[in-house]
Amino acid sequence: MRKISADFVYTIDENPIENGVVIVNNSGKVLGVDIRSNHQKSELEIYEGIIIPGFVNTHCHLELSHMKGKVDTGTGLIPFITEVVQQRSSDEQVIHEAIVVAEREMLDAGIVAVGDISNVIDTFAVKAENKLRYSTFIEFFDFLQNTNAQSEFKKYKEVYEKLNLPSGHKKSCVPHAPYSVSANLFELINEVNLEFNSTISIHNQETVPENQLFLDKSGDFIDFYSRFGISLNDFEPNKKPSIHYALQHMNPRLKTLFVHNTISTSEDIQVAQTWGSDVFWATCPNANLYIENNLPDYKAFIDNDAQMTIGTDSLTSNWQLSILEEMKTIAKYQSYVPFQTLLQWATLNGARALGFDDELGSITIGKTCGLNLLYNLNHKGELGPATQVKRLI
Numbered sequence: 001m002r003k004i005s006a007d008f009v010y011t012i013d014e015n016p017i018e019n020g021v022v023i024v025n026n027s028g029k030v031l032g033v034d035i036r037s038n039h040q041k042s043e044l045e046i047y048e049g050i051i052i053p054g055f056v057n058t059h060c061h062l063e064l065s066h067m068k069g070k071v072d073t074g075t076g077l078i079p080f081i082t083e084v085v086q087q088r089s090s091d092e093q094v095i096h097e098a099i100v101v102a103e104r105e106m107l108d109a110g111i112v113a114v115g116d117i118s119n120v121i122d123t124f125a126v127k128a129e130n131k132l133r134y135s136t137f138i139e140f141f142d143f144l145q146n147t148n149a150q151s152e153f154k155k156y157k158e159v160y161e162k163l164n165l166p167s168g169h170k171k172s173c174v175p176h177a178p179y180s181v182s183a184n185l186f187e188l189i190n191e192v193n194l195e196f197n198s199t200i201s202i203h204n205q206e207t208v209p210e211n212q213l214f215l216d217k218s219g220d221f222i223d224f225y226s227r228f229g230i231s232l233n234d235f236e237p238n239k240k241p242s243i244h245y246a247l248q249h250m251n252p253r254l255k256t257l258f259v260h261n262t263i264s265t266s267e268d269i270q271v272a273q274t275w276g277s278d279v280f281w282a283t284c285p286n287a288n289l290y291i292e293n294n295l296p297d298y299k300a301f302i303d304n305d306a307q308m309t310i311g312t313d314s315l316t317s318n319w320q321l322s323i324l325e326e327m328k329t330i331a332k333y334q335s336y337v338p339f340q341t342l343l344q345w346a347t348l349n350g351a352r353a354l355g356f357d358d359e360l361g362s363i364t365i366g367k368t369c370g371l372n373l374l375y376n377l378n379h380k381g382e383l384g385p386a387t388q389v390k391r392l393i
């Protein structure tokens with residue numbers, strides 16, 4: 001048993017506790033939350049800073065870790081995707097080693113669970129080692145080609161079948177983005193997920209051209225498709241922002257995680273939250289700065305009571321895989337977001353979005369949520385530029 005204490009314990013589901021103590025058994029299960037004066041000082045591990053539950057990273061592409069530093073920053077999404085498509089193949093061993101290093105980085109950064117996109121099987125061996133809890137989103141796309149839906153579906157379904165992790169992990173079939181999934185493919189994906197209580201993630205409204213494609217079939221995606229020799233002759237824009245197309249074809253009864261949402265407006269958020277009862281939003285601020293040099297308007301999400309979560313995206317579009325660094329970026333550019341709100345996005349909301357809140361996301365008796373120490377806080381005892389994380393469990 002360990003009794004771990006710090007200046008404050010943020011359980012997330014209750015108010016912060018000054019001089020709080022978290023009592024855990026040898027496997028890290030929370031047995032109690034208390035205050036220091038009820039315990040002998042000699043029994044306590046005392047730290048300067050605050051104790052929080054383990055971080056949940058709701059959006060990553062672990063399989064792209066080998067491309068760290070290979071794609072330029074600030075070019076915009078379409079040149080970014082073009083580079084990824086052209087550069088992603090590499091030596092098997094190089095890919096594997098990069099995945100191992102990236103997972104280690106997440107563990108050291110206090111991350112306990114990951115929503116991870118997979119197009120291929122490259123991460124499956126590492127995931128099977130069970131160091132982190134994974135919700136793997138096997139991602140499907142056919143670049144809006146209804147006639148290719150069946151064959152593309154078959155290809156990714158095979159990847160899905162190959163992932164067999166121990167209990168505690170999850171998997172689901174997910175659409176890549178509104179601009180890359182045809183109506184037929186959406187339908188095939190929906191059929192697979194019907195039998196499970198899955199979370200469905202989709203990249204959403206990451207760049208202005210995405211909306212333009214659906215509003216009036218204009219913008220840079222037209223050129224992108226023609227460069228890859230893909231015809232858009234059969235594509236009819238529905239004259240609404242891209243999220244409407246996704247909502248039209250996704251299942252509102254499933255937990256849904258919209259990722260990026262960099263250009264989502266208050267109306268977009270409302271329409272999604274009216275559509276489904278279990279809608280979550282993942283923000284990956286450092287990736288948005290890396291790719292588009294732009295950030296979502298967090299006020300619109302807060303004003304609409306959106307269930308926000310935080311993701312790192314991949315090392316192809318980020319400098320590191322750290323939820324703390326994502327929180328710092330939000331706090332730096334939109335400092336009106338309260339510290340406790342950010343903590344909730346980084347832990348409990350993420351655990352709920354991935355369906356892991358039975359064990360993770362808050363320091364609650366019975367959970368094995370992981371414990372992190374945040375130290376070097378600012379003068380208010382909150383997140384500052386120098387703040388660091390140390391994984392305690």
Ligand SMILES: [Zn+2]
Nearest residue numbers: 059061203313
């Ligand atoms: Zn992504």
